[in-house]
Amino acid sequence: MASAASRVQEARIELYRRKGKIHARETRGRWNSLRWAMVWLTQIVFYGGCWLSWERGGQVQQAVLFDIAGRKFHLFGLTLWPQDALLLAIMLIVAAAALFLATALAGRVFCGFACPQTVYTAIFAWVEARVEGDHLARAKLDAAPLSVRKAALRATKHGVWALIAGWTAISFVGYFTPIRELLPALAGLQLGPWEGFWLLFYGSFTYVQAGLAREAVCQHMCPYSRFQGVMVDRHTRNASYDAARGEPRRAGRRDGACVDCGICVQVCPTGIDIRDGLQYQCINCGLCADACDTVMAKLGAPAGLVRFASEAELAGERVAAGLRPRVWVYGALAVAFTVAGLWLLVERPLLRVDVLRDRGTLLRETQDGQVENGYTLNVANLLEAPRRLAVAVEGLGGAQIVGERVFRAGAGSVTPLRVTVAMPAGGGLSGVQALRFVVTDEGDGATRVVEPSTFILP
Numbered sequence: 001m002a003s004a005a006s007r008v009q010e011a012r013i014e015l016y017r018r019k020g021k022i023h024a025r026e027t028r029g030r031w032n033s034l035r036w037a038m039v040w041l042t043q044i045v046f047y048g049g050c051w052l053s054w055e056r057g058g059q060v061q062q063a064v065l066f067d068i069a070g071r072k073f074h075l076f077g078l079t080l081w082p083q084d085a086l087l088l089a090i091m092l093i094v095a096a097a098a099l100f101l102a103t104a105l106a107g108r109v110f111c112g113f114a115c116p117q118t119v120y121t122a123i124f125a126w127v128e129a130r131v132e133g134d135h136l137a138r139a140k141l142d143a144a145p146l147s148v149r150k151a152a153l154r155a156t157k158h159g160v161w162a163l164i165a166g167w168t169a170i171s172f173v174g175y176f177t178p179i180r181e182l183l184p185a186l187a188g189l190q191l192g193p194w195e196g197f198w199l200l201f202y203g204s205f206t207y208v209q210a211g212l213a214r215e216a217v218c219q220h221m222c223p224y225s226r227f228q229g230v231m232v233d234r235h236t237r238n239a240s241y242d243a244a245r246g247e248p249r250r251a252g253r254r255d256g257a258c259v260d261c262g263i264c265v266q267v268c269p270t271g272i273d274i275r276d277g278l279q280y281q282c283i284n285c286g287l288c289a290d291a292c293d294t295v296m297a298k299l300g301a302p303a304g305l306v307r308f309a310s311e312a313e314l315a316g317e318r319v320a321a322g323l324r325p326r327v328w329v330y331g332a333l334a335v336a337f338t339v340a341g342l343w344l345l346v347e348r349p350l351l352r353v354d355v356l357r358d359r360g361t362l363l364r365e366t367q368d369g370q371v372e373n374g375y376t377l378n379v380a381n382l383l384e385a386p387r388r389l390a391v392a393v394e395g396l397g398g399a400q401i402v403g404e405r406v407f408r409a410g411a412g413s414v415t416p417l418r419v420t421v422a423m424p425a426g427g428g429l430s431g432v433q434a435l436r437f438v439v440t441d442e443g444d445g446a447t448r449v450v451e452p453s454t455f456i457l458p
């Protein structure tokens, strides 16, 4: 039997799937239940989210829609515009800080329970087990020569995988093109090039990543597995083997608690042996802990030979998992940016005005002794309801709007308003003069935007 040290060495020199295809054994237990609860939760949210509706501007529309062409993100009653890019950046920072916090506390726990790669791999592996049988049957089928039965099983498995990948792609694209328009377009083969490309790309991506590449993505492609090492320390709770209790392991004898049954290795989706210590391939899914608890229960021994534990805990040190500076720093960052994001969200202006002077003609002199300047006011009404807007000028004596002064701005739209300002010539002023445009919502009377500009006199 190879020593632990030699096994660690073997693990270190493995570069890419030296062991061949992994046929993980299915197991039961609390971590497996939690994992499946996360699969259900994430997939109900993902597959169901694009079907939810929300009343917006008097119309019932898709509740969650990333409208790239319209440059708007709709999240239920909230509409985010390109002007809200800072808010999106803050959301990403909060997500990153929360991920760092989870990693500092429990290692790659996100990988094991919530990462889309893990979730879809679990779904695809479940289908495989239902079609081809348990881990032994699958290994036998792999080794068997091609036969009608093998071809039928493989075709069934790949067919179901393709259906899941296809529906996943439709749901994904349905967050960018309203799904109730996407499905009829797909049925009538009238997809636009953008939708067609992303359906094919995301469907193939899901199929290859979850069906074929599987744990290789976690081991060799995921950058997070490489840099998560800087976020963990000896107080981080990872799936761990209690070597002090388990060793010396011996099949058939009970020197240590580990009976060397190897079931913890058989259930591991990444094909590693938890008894070799902390390894970057481990996604902290806890299945080895479930498997070992089952073995211990059959032997009448206490559970927890493999469990979520920190290095410090296993070394018998006092556990201070929550009192480390990195936990406080990541937690404080997440809270601070959440508060900043909420403040920005509440305070963000829902009426924005951008004043552009007419480039072609700087000024016009009329026959009745007036000087006129032309402007375009790009009014962004970020409210999901139409507004009546009154436009006025101030700050330059004698200047006033000529013609129409009240405009309608559609719900959630950017409306260009053509405005002419006039003032009498020869009033003692010349050249470039400052003035301000005032845009007021006639509906509430309180929403008011003041935007500086200039007026040019001869």
Ligand code: SF4
Pocket: 241, 246, 249, 257, 258, 259, 260, 261, 262, 263, 264, 265, 275, 291, 292, 295, 305, 306
């Ligand atoms: S499942 Fe438990 S007893 Fe069996 S080999 Fe793994 S650690 Fe040892």
Ligand code: SF4
Pocket: 239, 267, 268, 269, 270, 271, 272, 273, 274, 281, 282, 283, 284, 285, 286, 287, 288, 289
């Ligand atoms: S070693 Fe255990 S926790 Fe880590 S990936 Fe394998 S089964 Fe999951």
